[in-house]
Structure formats: C-alpha cells, structure tokens
Amino acid sequence: MQLITLSLGFILLTIAIYFAMTVLYMKVHLPFLVPIITTTIVIILILVLFNIPYDTYMVGGQWIDKLLGPAVVSLAIPLYKQRELLKRHIYPIITGVLVGCLTGMISGVVLAKSAGFSKELVLSILPKSITTPIAMQIATQIGGVPALSAVFVIIAGISGVLLSQYFLAFFKLDSTLGRGIGLGVATHAIGTSKAIEYGEQEASLSSVAMTLSAIFGSIFGPVIALIFYG
Amino acid sequence: MKILIKLLQVAVLYGFYLVGNWLHDILHIPLPGSIIGLLLVWGALSMKVLNLKWIESGAHSLLSVLPIFFIPATVAVMNYGHFFSGKGSLLIPITIVSTFLTMGVASFVSQSVAKRIAKRKAGSECS
DSSP states (O other): OHHHHHHHHHHHHHHHHHHHHHHHHHHSOOGGGOHHHHHHHHHHHHHHHTTOOHHHHHHHHHHHHHTHHHHHHHTHHHHHHTHHHHHHTHHHHHHHHHHHHHHHHHHHHHHHHHTTOOHHHHHHHTTTTSOHHHHHHHHHHHTOOHHHHHHHHHHHHHHHHHHHHHHHHHTTOOSHHHHHHHHHHHHHHHHHHHHHHHOHHHHHHHHHHHHHHHHHHHHHHHHHHHHHHO | OHHHHHHHHHHHHHHHHHHHHHHHHHHOOSSOHHHHHHHHHHHHHHTTSSOHHHHHHHHHHHHHTGGGGGHHHHHGGGGGGGGGSGGGGGHHHHHHHHHHHHHHHHHHHHHHHHHHHHHHHHHHHHO
C-alpha cells in the first residue's frame, strides 16, 4: 500500500511540475526555460532538499520511463506523414547525418583524450550524440561505462535544446533541413522534442536523423574506438 | 470514449515497442526495441498494413508531451555529480563543444548538399 502511494506520489509530482513548467514556458518563451530542463532541475532540488535518493524517486518514475518506448515508436507517424519531404531530401539527409555522426564521435574522443582523461572516460563520451539506449550499448561494446555515457547523452541533449536556437541562427543554419538534421544528429530524442516545437517537418527530419545516426553510430563507433585505442 | 480510444491506440504502440524489444533480443539487432518498433510502424504504414487512423490520435497524445518521458532519465544526473567535480568538470564543456560541432557540421552539410542539388536541377532545366 505504501509502495503504491509512493509511486503515485512521484508520478503526480512529476506530472504536476511538468505542466506547471510548460505553462511557465508558454508565458515566458525563453529557450532556457524549456520544460525538460526546468522540470529536471525542480525535481532534483526537491529530492536533494528532502534527502530522497534517486532509486526511491524511480519507484514512481519508472512508470513514466516505461512510456518512453512507445513514445519513441510514435515518431513513426510524423516520419510517415512527411515521407515526400524525406524522399525529396534523401541525399542531404544521408550525407548530413553520416558526416555529423562521425564528427560527433571523433571530436568527443579527440577533445577528451587530449585533455588527458582515461580510456574508460574517453570511450564513454564517444557515443554521446546518439540516443540513450544505443549509446549505452555502444559504450558496453567498446569498453566505456554505460551509465556515464547516458549522462553525456543527456548533457549533449540539454545543451542542444538550450542553445541550438541561437547557434543555428548565428551560422545561418536555421532552414527546416538544417534545424531538423542538426538537432537530430547532435541531440537525438531530447533535441527531437525541441524540433517538434518548430513543426512536423522539423520533427520528422529530426527523428530520421536520430534513427539514422543511431544506425551509423552502432556501425562506426567500434571502428573509431579501435582507431584510437587499437 | 475518446480517451478510451486513445488509450487503446497507445496500447497498440506499446505492442510494437514490445515486438521491437523481442526482435532485438532474439535477432541481436544492435538497435534498441523502441527504434525497431518505430521502423516496424513506419514499414506497416508504408505497406498499408496499418491505417494511420488506428494509431494517430494516441501517438499524437504521446508526442505532445514527449519531454516528460525523459524526466526520469535526466533526473539520474544527480547520481553522477561527483564525476564532474575537479578535473571532471572539463567533461561538460568538452561535451558541449563537441555537440555544437556535430550540429553545425550536420546542418551545414545537409544544407549545402540540398543547395547543390537544387542548383543542378535549375541548371538542367535552363539548358
């Protein structure tokens, strides 16, 4: 009984904070107030303040986490509805995603390695642009720490959601194609949730980019690990 | 009634997710179940096996609150704070720089390839 109360409590808390933060974001439309960031911060603050461990939060949180799977499956719908757009841009999509995906893995490894971090850490940072479950699989395969990879994936996603708007506008990369592909490749599903804000075309481009990037990443990730640590 | 239909549609999407997980396990496909499920739904829609109407409103409900499903995962960052103290704090700017390099390169390449193709098309139409 206590467990059910606890689960329900954390589920309702998460939903309530998320909707409050969504209302805030709609009223004050500032990029760093996107609900995914503000909700995360508020929940962490509450947990720390009341000395609640993460595992206790997950008694309820796991139920929300379970819906992530079907939510990702749902991205097939914008993908399908925008199939003409995707067909029209097939070459820009494939080349952009391939080059971007390789850039993400290689630049992360080069930067972390030259800063003198251990092999384990460097290899954990390698798959950071790829969606969490695959990033964790790649990390396991190449000798990184999956849980740490998940953290880097989240840092990549959140920084992308936070700053992409300014970054893409500054470099004139903010066409529909540029936004969709850039967000999908560099910031996976978290970025795709930002792309949905722009519209269905961006959302579908971003989900295609994320999916393709996951496929390229699982093929080339181990190769890049071998090149640097073979 | 509408809510019931939506819930049923979400259940169908969940079913695809489970099938994706199952395929991942038995065929050792290096993609997570959710992405395999996405490809399955997309394939089924393209081959007209699945009607868009059967899942659209449920999918739309999930996508309209997509960020909330990431919250349990992002809150986990609180357990890794110690990794990012001291020298480890460098890992954050490294991740961010690499992320924007990735984003810039991906956007730039896709935009310039699209431009080049458009130019070639325009050129061949003129000649």
